[in-house]
Amino acid sequence: MKTTIAIILFALLTGCGTAPTHDLLNTVAVDAPAADIAATHEIFVATTRQRAEKDRRQVFDGDRSPETSFARVDMTVPKLHEVGKIERAKGRAPSDPAKDFTARRVTFYRDAGVFEKAVGADIAKRGDRVLVFVHGFNNGFDDGVYRIAQIAHDTGYPGTPVLFSWASAGKVTGYVYDKESANAARDDLEETLKLLANTRAKSIDIIAHSMGTWVTMEALRQLAIEGNRDLGGKLGYVVLASPDIDVDVFKKQMIRYGRPGKPFGILLSGDDRALKLSSIISGSKPRVGDYGDAADLAQYGVTVFDLSNSKSSDRLNHAKFADNPFLVQLIGERLAVPAGLAPAEVDAEPIDTLGRGIGQTVDSMAEIVVTTPLRVLKIATGGE
Amino acid sequence: MLPAAFAAGCAGHRPEELLGSAMVTASVGDISGNHGIFVATTRKRSDDPSKVFDGERSATLSFARVNVTVPKSHEAGKIERKRRVSSNDPSKYFMASEVAGYGDETKFLLAVNADTAARGGRVMVFVHGYNTGFDDAVYRLTQIVHDSGYPGTPLLFSWASGASTTGYVYDKESAAAARDQLEETLRLLTRGSARRIDIVAHSMGTWVTMEALRQLAIKGNPTLGGKLGDVVLASPDIDVDVFKSQMQRYGKPAKPFIVLLSDDDRALRLSGLIAGSQPRVGDYKDAAQDLTRYGVTVVDLSGAKAGDSLNHTKFADNPELVKLLGTRLREDDGYASDREVGDRIDAINRQIKAGLM
Numbered sequence: 001m002k003t004t005i006a007i008i009l010f011a012l013l014t015g016c017g018t019a020p021t022h023d024l025l026n027t028v029a030v031d032a033p034a035a036d037i038a039a040t041h042e043i044f045v046a047t048t049r050q051r052a053e054k055d056r057r058q059v060f061d062g063d064r065s066p067e068t069s070f071a072r073v074d075m076t077v078p079k080l081h082e083v084g085k086i087e088r089a090k091g092r093a094p095s096d097p098a099k100d101f102t103a104r105r106v107t108f109y110r111d112a113g114v115f116e117k118a119v120g121a122d123i124a125k126r127g128d129r130v131l132v133f134v135h136g137f138n139n140g141f142d143d144g145v146y147r148i149a150q151i152a153h154d155t156g157y158p159g160t161p162v163l164f165s166w167a168s169a170g171k172v173t174g175y176v177y178d179k180e181s182a183n184a185a186r187d188d189l190e191e192t193l194k195l196l197a198n199t200r201a202k203s204i205d206i207i208a209h210s211m212g213t214w215v216t217m218e219a220l221r222q223l224a225i226e227g228n229r230d231l232g233g234k235l236g237y238v239v240l241a242s243p244d245i246d247v248d249v250f251k252k253q254m255i256r257y258g259r260p261g262k263p264f265g266i267l268l269s270g271d272d273r274a275l276k277l278s279s280i281i282s283g284s285k286p287r288v289g290d291y292g293d294a295a296d297l298a299q300y301g302v303t304v305f306d307l308s309n310s311k312s313s314d315r316l317n318h319a320k321f322a323d324n325p326f327l328v329q330l331i332g333e334r335l336a337v338p339a340g341l342a343p344a345e346v347d348a349e350p351i352d353t354l355g356r357g358i359g360q361t362v363d364s365m366a367e368i369v370v371t372t373p374l375r376v377l378k379i380a381t382g383g384e
Numbered sequence: 385m386l387p388a389a390f391a392a393g394c395a396g397h398r399p400e401e402l403l404g405s406a407m408v409t410a411s412v413g414d415i416s417g418n419h420g421i422f423v424a425t426t427r428k429r430s431d432d433p434s435k436v437f438d439g440e441r442s443a444t445l446s447f448a449r450v451n452v453t454v455p456k457s458h459e460a461g462k463i464e465r466k467r468r469v470s471s472n473d474p475s476k477y478f479m480a481s482e483v484a485g486y487g488d489e490t491k492f493l494l495a496v497n498a499d500t501a502a503r504g505g506r507v508m509v510f511v512h513g514y515n516t517g518f519d520d521a522v523y524r525l526t527q528i529v530h531d532s533g534y535p536g537t538p539l540l541f542s543w544a545s546g547a548s549t550t551g552y553v554y555d556k557e558s559a560a561a562a563r564d565q566l567e568e569t570l571r572l573l574t575r576g577s578a579r580r581i582d583i584v585a586h587s588m589g590t591w592v593t594m595e596a597l598r599q600l601a602i603k604g605n606p607t608l609g610g611k612l613g614d615v616v617l618a619s620p621d622i623d624v625d626v627f628k629s630q631m632q633r634y635g636k637p638a639k640p641f642i643v644l645l646s647d648d649d650r651a652l653r654l655s656g657l658i659a660g661s662q663p664r665v666g667d668y669k670d671a672a673q674d675l676t677r678y679g680v681t682v683v684d685l686s687g688a689k690a691g692d693s694l695n696h697t698k699f700a701d702n703p704e705l706v707k708l709l710g711t712r713l714r715e716d717d718g719y720a721s722d723r724e725v726g727d728r729i730d731a732i733n734r735q736i737k738a739g740l741m
Binding site: 064066169174176177179180181183184186187222225226246248249251252255256281282283285 | 441443546551552553554556557558560561563564599602603623625626628629632633658659660662
């Protein structure tokens with residue numbers, strides 16, 4: 001059995017509400033004409049967060065649970081949505097589905113078995129593909145849900161989106177807390193991936209961001225130690241965006257994992273300000289996400305996409321993969337072809353085609369330097 | 385970035401010199417012990433030959449053996465180290481007299497084997513903590529071996545702690561980078577003549593240890609083919625939730641791991657603080673109730689005195705406790721019954737309460 005909470009009603013808190021909040025649900029239902037809604041995305045969720053008891057609008061909070069919980073969040077995206085943006089209500093104001101990304105409904109699943117059935121049915125319905133998104137440091141539960149909804153929408157991913165949400169405190173000051181939460185979540189991510197491999201999914205793709213790449217690499221590493229590095233042949237694309245992993249540690253993880261059948265994609269950017277900070281607190285050692293030596297990484301069996309010359313809508317330059325309209329659609333185009341059918345080597349051609357097709361503003365201009373285990377390509381495209 | 389008291393951490397001596405330049409000769413009568421410490425390390429060879437290995441990370445393991453003498457004047461629990469200006473006098477100080485490097489693991493194993501065979505088939509692997517130079521670790525293991533009277537072969541696993549030059553997160557990353565090499569070292573030892581491999585880990589070294597044991601368990605070899613003996617985790621600098629998840633993955637050990645903790649541990653208070661005010665295992669107040677179900681035996685040293693103000697190294701710097709550690713490790717190779725272990729722990733707790741430690 002499942003518990004369905006359509007809209008949870010709570011007393012509205014008064015106050016200024018300028019501090020970052022992590023609200024996901026509205027306190028009252030806000031309706032909007034169907035014509036104002038671009039799409040509804042059903043986001044499946046596996047999380048090591050605690051259910052939010054103090055502030056239930058958050059649904060799950062930054063405390064750790066010893067068990068994985070499972071849920072589904074139905075998110076609407078407004079018609080006026082711009083690619084690369086997440087239109088969110090300001091402060092603690094209710095989300096207006098005509099203007100904002102809005103969580104319309106949360107479904108909780110009692111246990112892994114019930115979840116597996118539900119997500120399995122969705123996977124079967126949508127083409128046997130799953131996209132697992134693992135968010136980064138300083139993210140509330142809401143942040144992860146909004147981000148995967150935007151990614152699912154803007155990439156046009158042809159499959160089931162699954163958010164793996166670990167217990168980030170959602171505070172800038174919580175770096176080491178978050179790192180420990182990430183460590184505590186490794187086995188849960190591995191279990192979730194195995195659960196998905198149990199469904200009839202043919203291909204399980206992973207996009208991980210920032211500290212989420214650490215959880216992901218750890219889960220893949222221990223799968224490899226177990227002798228199941230490609231999830232019984234179901235592992236598809238692995239995209240590591242702005243990895244917040246020490247370069248030495250990443251190399252060790254890759255050595256333990258072994259050369260991937262299909263190179264993992266690493267998206268990095270020399271102007272990533274968030275990672276500069278991680279790097280400083282870890283003894284002025286480079287992080288993978290702002291590392292200058294792509295060839296040094298590529299030899300471990302990864303393909304490096306250097307986004308240094310692409311713009312970000314955020315001044316930290318830490319989420320270009322999703323907030324640069326050109327890049328997020330480029331990822332969508334890449335993911336459209338299942339990993340098993342994709343060419344072994346990156347080629348420049350489709351990128352140019354896509355660049356002409358988008359017709360975005362100059363802000364989406366992108367020059368990407370691609371370093372594969374075999375060669376280096378430079379691609380200037382996008383925008384005008 | 386981190387508070388000064390914390391940066392001062394577990395070790396106090398600088399510079400990180402291990403080998404003296406001009407050794408003063410001392411008569412045999414002034415030396416109370418000469419210990420051959422075997423070393424497997426993920427540190428880089430230092431450009432400064434007196435340091436031997438430094439805080440930089442190496443991609444591969446290096447192997448060595450260091451001979452250290454302990455002076456007659458040594459007091460249990462202490463590490464008598466020379467000050468910068470004093471002479472290299474083995475009659476007064478712990479002195480490393482010789483370092484031998486091994487070209488590869490085969491040569492290393494051969495040397496360890498010969499030693500272990502002569503020492504009853506036992507090896508103790510020591511994994512040091514945060515903010516610990518190579519020299520600090522070598523001297524600490526020497527002191528533990530000396531004061532505990534451990535009869536087997538001492539082996540130091542030294543990961544690339546940056547000592548004072550860098551910081552907490554650098555060390556944490558070095559620890560993560562060293563997991564596979566600790567596992568490799570333990571597996572190497574199982575190929576040798578050791579019947580039994582004990583592990584003593586301190587502070588952040590307990591994290592490296594738990595990680596290595598965890599991945600051995602994932603591989604289906606949690607007991608090192610039955611050779612794993614005692615696992616002693618002293619002042620574990622591990623988040624309580626992370627520790628529980630590690631133990632869950634490892635499974636209940638056949639022989640309970642021994643966790644030594646102290647709620648007046650100032651070093652861990654700071655770790656706990658920077659990790660979002662979450663408890664660390666080594667100063668966790670509810671450990672006895674909350675952790676024992678994972679298959680560990682908790683020994684609370686809160687009442688015991690420490691040799692330094694941080695209360696972070698009681699297991700080694702309290703003269704009674706380090707001897708007790710020796711007693712524990714010297715016990716016969718059979719598994720002690722739960723009742724015996726329980727009795728001994730009660731005895732320790734009584735002694736602590738009575739102010740004997």
